[in-house]
Amino acid sequence: MTTDVNKDKLVADLKVVVADAEELLRATASQAGEKVVAARERIQASLATAKVKLGEAERAAVARAKEAARATDDYVHDNPWQAVGIAAGIGVLLGLLIGRR
Numbered sequence: 001m002t003t004d005v006n007k008d009k010l011v012a013d014l015k016v017v018v019a020d021a022e023e024l025l026r027a028t029a030s031q032a033g034e035k036v037v038a039a040r041e042r043i044q045a046s047l048a049t050a051k052v053k054l055g056e057a058e059r060a061a062v063a064r065a066k067e068a069a070r071a072t073d074d075y076v077h078d079n080p081w082q083a084v085g086i087a088a089g090i091g092v093l094l095g096l097l098i099g100r101r
Contacts, residue, residue, distance in 0.1 A: 009053075010050075017050050023039050
């Protein structure tokens with residue numbers, strides 16, 4: 001559930017970056033001066049924030065993937081025959097599903 005909230009927040013932050021970029025394009029098309037400088041500063045700040053949040057999200061995803069891999073590895077080492085049985089069962093189900101096509 002927290003992951004969904006984080007994804008939603010990240011998407012919202014990226015939308016802000018896009019909106020700021022669009023504003024910069026509009027401002028530079030007709031004018032130069034304070035308005036352009038202010039828009040560029042907001043874009044730089046938004047990009048910096050988005051990069052930090054993307055980095056945090058990436059690190060969290062990598063950590064979760066490593067933990068899942070460790071848990072799976074531990075389970076297979078502790079229960080090799082159950083793991084073989086589960087893999088065989090999944091293989092049979094996949095075979096049946098593919099065979100129906």
